[in-house]
Structures are given as C-alpha cells and as structure tokens.
Amino acid sequence: AQTVTQSQPEMSVQEAETVTLSCTYDTSESDYYLFWYKQPPSRQMILVIRQEAYKQQNATENRFSVNFQKAAKSFSLKISDSQLGDAAMYFCAYRSASDYKLSFGAGTTVTVRA
Amino acid sequence: NAGVTQTPKFRILKIGQSMTLQCAQDMNHNYMYWYRQDPGMGLKLIYYSVGAGITDKGEVPNGYNVSRSTTEDFPLRLELAAPSQTSVYFCASSYGPPDTQYFGPGTRLTVL
Numbered sequence: 411a412q413t414v415t416q417s418q419p420e421m422s423v424q425e426a427e428t429v430t431l432s433c434t435y436d437t438s439e440s441d442y443y444l445f446w447y448k449q450p451p452s453r454q455m456i457l458v459i460r461q462e463a464y465k466q467q468n469a470t471e472n473r474f475s476v477n478f479q480k481a482a483k484s485f486s487l488k489i490s491d492s493q494l495g496d497a498a499m500y501f502c503a504y505r506s507a508s509d510y511k512l513s514f515g516a517g518t519t520v521t522v523r524a
Numbered sequence: 525n526a527g528v529t530q531t532p533k534f535r536i537l538k539i540g541q542s543m544t545l546q547c548a549q550d551m552n553h554n555y556m557y558w559y560r561q562d563p564g565m566g567l568k569l570i571y572y573s574v575g576a577g578i579t580d581k582g583e584v585p586n587g588y589n590v591s592r593s594t595t596e597d598f599p600l601r602l603e604l605a606a607p608s609q610t611s612v613y614f615c616a617s618s619y620g621p622p623d624t625q626y627f628g629p630g631t632r633l634t635v636l
Contacts, residue, residue, distance in 0.1 A: 414566070445624070455567075455614060455627035501566055510555055510574065510618075511582060512625060514566030 416515035423492045431487040431518050433502030441507035444485045450498040497522045528628035536634045537605040545600040547615030555618045556598040560611040605635045
C-alpha cells in the first residue's frame with residue numbers, strides 16, 4: 411500500500427498570512443493523482459485541490475495552490491491570505507491511476523489567529 | 525442534487541449488537557466507498573464497489589459487510605459490534621476511477 415506522510419500535526423497562521431502544509435508520499439507508480447481535502451469541525455470532507463501526476467503545472471484554486479515535486483515525491487499545499495474559515499484539518503491523499511482507492515495521510519490541523 | 529447522504533448521524537451500540545449504516549447518492553456515480561476515521565487519523569478504506577452487484581474489500585474489512593443492489597445505495601453492515609469499531613464512518617462516491625471522490629457527512633458510531 412502507498413504511504414502518505416504529513417509531518418506537521420498542527421500549524422498556526424495569522425489571519426491574512428500564508429501557511430504551507432507538507433506532504434510526502436511513497437510510490438513506484440508513474441501515473442497517479444494527489445489531493446488535498448479539508449475537514450472542518452462539521453466533519454464533512456471537502457475537496458480543496460487535485461493534481462494529476464502527468465501535469466507539470468502546479469494546480470491552483472483561488473487562494474489554494476500546490477507545489478508538486480514529482481521526483482522528490484512531495485506535494486505541499488499553500489494557503490494564501492488565510493481566513494478564519496480556513497481553520498480545519500487538512501488531509502493529503504494519493505490514488506494510483508490504476509486503482510480506485512485513496513490513501514490518506516494522518517492530517518494537519520490548521521488554526522487561524524484573528 | 526443532495527449529493528451523498530448518510531444515516532444515521534450518530535449511534536451508540538452495545539457490544540454484540542448489529543446495525544446497518546445507510547449511504548445513498550443521487551449523482552449516478554458508479555463507484556462507491558466506505559471509510560472509517562479513527563481519532564486523529566486519516567481515513568482507511570473498508571469496502572468499495574465499482575457498480576451494482578460488485579463489491580470488494582479495502583484495507584480494513586474485518587467485522588463489516590456490504591451489498592450494492594442498486595447504483596444509488598451502498599449500505600454497510602456491522603455484525604457483532606466491538607469497541608474497536610468505535611469510529612466515524614464516511615461514505616463516498618465517484619463517477620469513475622480518475623474522478624474525484626465526494627464524501628457524505630459521516631456517521632459517528634460508539635460501541636460500549
């Protein structure tokens with residue numbers, strides 16, 4: 411099974427500032443997908459951003475962007491202009507293109523200070 | 525569209541009891557999944573289905589059963605509940621393998 415590692419259990423950021431969450435993964439596959447999901451206190455899992463491994467361009471969604479380093483097997487998430495509503499647990503996830511299953515990291519709790 | 529719905533939201537079971545967690549989606553997705561999330565952890569796959577009548581085991585299937593008689597519904601059955609099954613259970617669906625999985629709101633289950 412693939413391993414997804416999030417080395418930061420908690421991160422704190424001042425409102426309007428930027429925070430970067432780390433994620434590394436282990437795979438022997440060349441074609442796969444990577445995701446960041448947000449889980450607020452409501453527990454709903456919300457897709458934040460998705461990256462296809464065959465695309466060199468980093469994905470962006472409004473204030474959220476990723477730094478995808480395929481050779482280093484690294485997939486970090488940058489949250490710019492942080493807002494109070496960004497406070498949540500963030501999960502990095504991996505899926506092989508030949509499989510249906512998502513493998514999740516342990517998560518990073520983001521706190522936003524007003 | 526309601527998306528992915530799950531019932532109940534909360535449930536307390538006694539050891540040895542059984543129950544079914546319901547999951548339904550109205551997006552005509554072929555693929556459906558059941559995950560569990562233990563405190564402070566990521567999600568682990570229990571079972572998944574690639575279409576009506578077809579199911580397969582995930583990482584942690586022991587103690588659970590599933591069925592998929594329709595495209596819309598994917599119930600998860602717990603037989604002989606144990607304290608180790610205390611967790612939050614998420615159902616998800618996707619149209620196909622490359623597609624994003626969409627999650628339901630979760631069911632918090634406690635086994636005492």
